[in-house]
Amino acid sequence: MQRLLLPTLGLVSLLSVFVFYRAGLDISTSLSPQGCRMSWMSPSYVLQSGLNRTWTPLASRYSLYLYREVGWDPVHELHGAPVLFIPGNAGSSHQVRSIASSAARQYFSSPYHVAEEFAQGRHSALDFFALEFNEDLSAFHGPTLDAETSYARAAIEYIFSLYPEQRSMTILAHSMGGVVATALLAHPNVTALVTMSTPHTLPPARLDRRIDKIYRSNQQVLQSDPTPILSLCGGATDLQVPAESCVLDDRRLELGDGSPYRRTVFTSALEGAWSGVGHREMVWCHQVRWRIARAALALADAPSRAERERALDTWLRDGHLLPPSSGALPMPGPGELHLDALDEADVEFLEPLGSFVLAKPTRRRTYLLPIPSAASSFDEFADFEIAAYGSGRPALTLGFYLCLSSSATVRPKSCTPLELTTNRRLPAPVPGAPFPVPDEGVDESEYVYAYGAKITDDGETAVRYVAVDVNPSHGEGWVTGGLVPLTPVVGDVWGTPEVELPKALRTEISFPGLLSHALIVYRLQPILQDASSCSDALMPPLLQHTSHPSEAHYFPLLPGRPILLHSHASGPFLPQVRRGFNLTIHSSNDRGCGVKAIKISVDWWATLGRWGPRYAQAALAWGIGLCGLAMYYALATGEHIPEAIPSVEQSLVRIARDLLPRLLVLSFFGSCLPFPLTTWLGNKDESAFAILAPILGVMVFGLVYLVWLVLGMSVNAVAWLVRRTGGARRDDAASRRNALLSMGLVFLLIFVFVPWQVAFLSAWIYHFYTCAAYSASCDPSALSGNRAIPLLPRRPAPPPPPARESNLDKERTTLLSHHLHALLLMTWLLPIAAPVLAVWVRTASGAGFQAVWASESGWGADRNVLFVAPWLLFVEWAGAGGGMLGNTGWSRFSPALAMGLLPPIAVFFGSRAPYIAFEVASGVMFLIMLGGIGPRYWGGKGWFHR
Numbered sequence: 001m002q003r004l005l006l007p008t009l010g011l012v013s014l015l016s017v018f019v020f021y022r023a024g025l026d027i028s029t030s031l032s033p034q035g036c037r038m039s040w041m042s043p044s045y046v047l048q049s050g051l052n053r054t055w056t057p058l059a060s061r062y063s064l065y066l067y068r069e070v071g072w073d074p075v076h077e078l079h080g081a082p083v084l085f086i087p088g089n090a091g092s093s094h095q096v097r098s099i100a101s102s103a104a105r106q107y108f109s110s111p112y113h114v115a116e117e118f119a120q121g122r123h124s125a126l127d128f129f130a131l132e133f134n135e136d137l138s139a140f141h142g143p144t145l146d147a148e149t150s151y152a153r154a155a156i157e158y159i160f161s162l163y164p165e166q167r168s169m170t171i172l173a174h175s176m177g178g179v180v181a182t183a184l185l186a187h188p189n190v191t192a193l194v195t196m197s198t199p200h201t202l203p204p205a206r207l208d209r210r211i212d213k214i215y216r217s218n219q220q221v222l223q224s225d226p227t228p229i230l231s232l233c234g235g236a237t238d239l240q241v242p243a244e245s246c247v248l249d250d251r252r253l254e255l256g257d258g259s260p261y262r263r264t265v266f267t268s269a270l271e272g273a274w275s276g277v278g279h280r281e282m283v284w285c286h287q288v289r290w291r292i293a294r295a296a297l298a299l300a301d302a303p304s305r306a307e308r309e310r311a312l313d314t315w316l317r318d319g320h321l322l323p324p325s326s327g328a329l330p331m332p333g334p335g336e337l338h339l340d341a342l343d344e345a346d347v348e349f350l351e352p353l354g355s356f357v358l359a360k361p362t363r364r365r366t367y368l369l370p371i372p373s374a375a376s377s378f379d380e381f382a383d384f385e386i387a388a389y390g391s392g393r394p395a396l397t398l399g400f401y402l403c404l405s406s407s408a409t410v411r412p413k414s415c416t417p418l419e420l421t422t423n424r425r426l427p428a429p430v431p432g433a434p435f436p437v438p439d440e441g442v443d444e445s446e447y448v449y450a451y452g453a454k455i456t457d458d459g460e461t462a463v464r465y466v467a468v469d470v471n472p473s474h475g476e477g478w479v480t481g482g483l484v485p486l487t488p489v490v491g492d493v494w495g496t497p498e499v500e501l502p503k504a505l506r507t508e509i510s511f512p513g514l515l516s517h518a519l520i521v522y523r524l525q526p527i528l529q530d531a532s533s534c535s536d537a538l539m540p541p542l543l544q545h546t547s548h549p550s551e552a553h554y555f556p557l558l559p560g561r562p563i564l565l566h567s568h569a570s571g572p573f574l575p576q577v578r579r580g581f582n583l584t585i586h587s588s589n590d591r592g593c594g595v596k597a598i599k600i601s602v603d604w605w606a607t608l609g610r611w612g613p614r615y616a617q618a619a620l621a622w623g624i625g626l627c628g629l630a631m632y633y634a635l636a637t638g639e640h641i642p643e644a645i646p647s648v649e650q651s652l653v654r655i656a657r658d659l660l661p662r663l664l665v666l667s668f669f670g671s672c673l674p675f676p677l678t679t680w681l682g683n684k685d686e687s688a689f690a691i692l693a694p695i696l697g698v699m700v701f702g703l704v705y706l707v708w709l710v711l712g713m714s715v716n717a718v719a720w721l722v723r724r725t726g727g728a729r730r731d732d733a734a735s736r737r738n739a740l741l742s743m744g745l746v747f748l749l750i751f752v753f754v755p756w757q758v759a760f761l762s763a764w765i766y767h768f769y770t771c772a773a774y775s776a777s778c779d780p781s782a783l784s785g786n787r788a789i790p791l792l793p794r795r796p797a798p799p800p801p802p803a804r805e806s807n808l809d810k811e812r813t814t815l816l817s818h819h820l821h822a823l824l825l826m827t828w829l830l831p832i833a834a835p836v837l838a839v840w841v842r843t844a845s846g847a848g849f850q851a852v853w854a855s856e857s858g859w860g861a862d863r864n865v866l867f868v869a870p871w872l873l874f875v876e877w878a879g880a881g882g883g884m885l886g887n888t889g890w891s892r893f894s895p896a897l898a899m900g901l902l903p904p905i906a907v908f909f910g911s912r913a914p915y916i917a918f919e920v921a922s923g924v925m926f927l928i929m930l931g932g933i934g935p936r937y938w939g940g941k942g943w944f945h946r
Helices: 002-025 093-107 142-161 177-184 209-224 286-300 305-315 386-390 531-536 604-614 616-640 648-670 692-725 733-752 756-776 803-847 869-879 895-899 902-909 915-937
Strands: 043-047 063-069 080-086 108-110 125-132 169-174 190-196 229-233 262-266 347-349 355-359 365-370 376-383 396-405 414-417 422-427 447-455 463-472 478-485 498-500 506-516 522-528 542-548 551-556 563-565 578-586 595-602
Touching (some): 002 648, 063 142, 080 093, 080 286, 093 125, 093 169, 125 142, 125 286, 142 169, 142 209, 190 286, 463 478, 604 616, 616 648, 616 902, 616 915, 648 692, 648 803, 756 803, 803 869, 803 915
Parallel strands (some): 080 125, 080 169
Antiparallel strands (some): 355 478, 365 463, 376 447, 376 478, 396 463, 422 447, 506 578, 522 563
């Protein structure tokens, strides 16, 4: 049974990884489908050769380009306000082309002819500059972020030197470029920052301590710097950056106007887009890029910070804020409405909480809605063709007024304008069609206007009315409206499987007890009153899901089509776990098309898809902890019986059989404890996610076994080659001295040129060969701990070897198992070092070694030899025939006790930042080298050479 335990766990782990992978792939199509129209342009890029080494030593590594739209922009002449685009991880300066092209074609109505909209104002054209980082992998390497920040700062100063007078600059940044841009603040001439798919609060790859330091510094900038910052987030469609890390902390919502402008807009709520947008698609999605370009045009000449903030709220709005009246359906002037001047037939009194529907009005109509004494709210919807609106011939003009009368039988004579609290656009999906339309998205005409005003009971005895004055221009569009109750319907998922809904123009539903978290997805099933009539309704039911002041999603409610509700209000390792979310159903309720009830439950497939990407790095840290636990068991056994060190497989069987069940139960109940958010799985004491720890534990253990299985087969294969080629190790003093000289050379290279991650990879390769060489001189079954016993020998058994040779073979076999434990641990540490190695190779091969040596290139953090020195000394000691255990070390030092520090620290603290697991492993190895191996190392004798 024990022989099947590890393969079973490995198979379970493989199946789990496949399930999480498949569920994660389905997110972009099921949770928040993307509807983006492709953008087209005619690009050209002018290299700014003036930004040379006199400005920055990084000029040999990076470059700066000026974008020009062919046929629209002057090629070399600077004619406007500067805008700087900063690309992200593996990004390119060419990503600026979609936004820059849109800005040029909006500013110019035809080549070199300024559009009428901008000709009369103070707006100027834009000069788009773009940084070229040669597709550096900045998400994996903090020093690379430092280098990019240093070059960007020099580029800003160079750009300003090109203009004869002082200018202000807007920065647009994508992905990790937003982290670079934030680090540039506060700059006196940078007046606004718009980031796209930038992880502001949590780095996507937490493999480098320097990245954490940059993020901590940026958090101070975000809290105190007055520069307006708007963050555009793609939502669940972005599979590269968890969208909850894109959300900025907008303190204005709680503390008032004194806080800096920090706004987050999800593309699913961005007016005119209403779609999830992928990570790379964010820069070219037409529905998004033209709004960014228009906002940049407005920002360029905004004279004050207040006007810049207003420009951002106008062109990149999600409907949560009241925009200027110019962005809404045409309104009449602020004068009074005189009802006595209207004919009786043009004025219609409605019942309390009544509603009206007016399709294609041909003459002016005024509706009077009586206001009950209790607080109420008013909603209005209007739809018209965008062509009529754009040509200056709007289909409708609406006016909203508050009227007073001495009694219900007396008609009011005059009404005063009513101040609106809601003025937003809502999507208008085509009944039966997918929303948003794949590869097209929504069109500028596919929306309705929603107006609202909250009316409170002021205690007056007069009878009050809301007057809606509808004045058509040419008989197009439609209007429906009425008073709706202000109190929302409260739902409880576990107590009531169905939530009954009243018939209203707008229905608010609140779920205060449910989690609003990135790790959980709900399934909503609508129950319609008459589904067959919805195709002819003016406005079929539209669901608005709001889980956070900055996040909203829209879904058409169709029969038989469930809705998946997801949120980025909170997530693992983020400040707080939020509870509660709101649903709003907008509907014209004509032709019997309305929502009678809704059902809501947890969608487990989509939920699993949210777990995998957010805990992949935690799995790496837990794997390091399990490898450390296996090594602890082997060392603890060897301290008592040196010749009985178990094989790796025996250690894993022991853990799976005796420790794993207890650890899983302990992890489940430990997840209910109020640990700090930066530790464990980052969910504090939220018991709903307690099951995550046992699932992750089983998966990681299976992965550790599978890695060992591949590693063991690889060692066996190399050992077979060593036997066939007759390779052998040399353990003489000369080879020891040569190894010391080689390590000294490696330390020197690390200090001046090579990052320590390169040395760690070399150490792993050397130790891999050492294990293969030991395996070549030992029984191959030593890798699994099982020795084959022939049942029926066909020839006489050979005579037993001499006692010394037998003891030497036993010691070599034991030492092989010992070093294989270390090889497994080093293998799990490789993913932390490998990305930096890739960054170094790309930099050296692309920009040349002189770029790596540049004084501001930011590679100083990779010169710390202490990270790799213990591993280099250990693999040299192991190659010379030594081990961690022996009789000549410090008598009171226990290598097993030192290794026992690794598992709890790696699992508890490494889930958020796996680099902590690497640092702890190096620290443990340093203690072992200092206390256990050091005294024997300088004596020049291996373990079995005493």
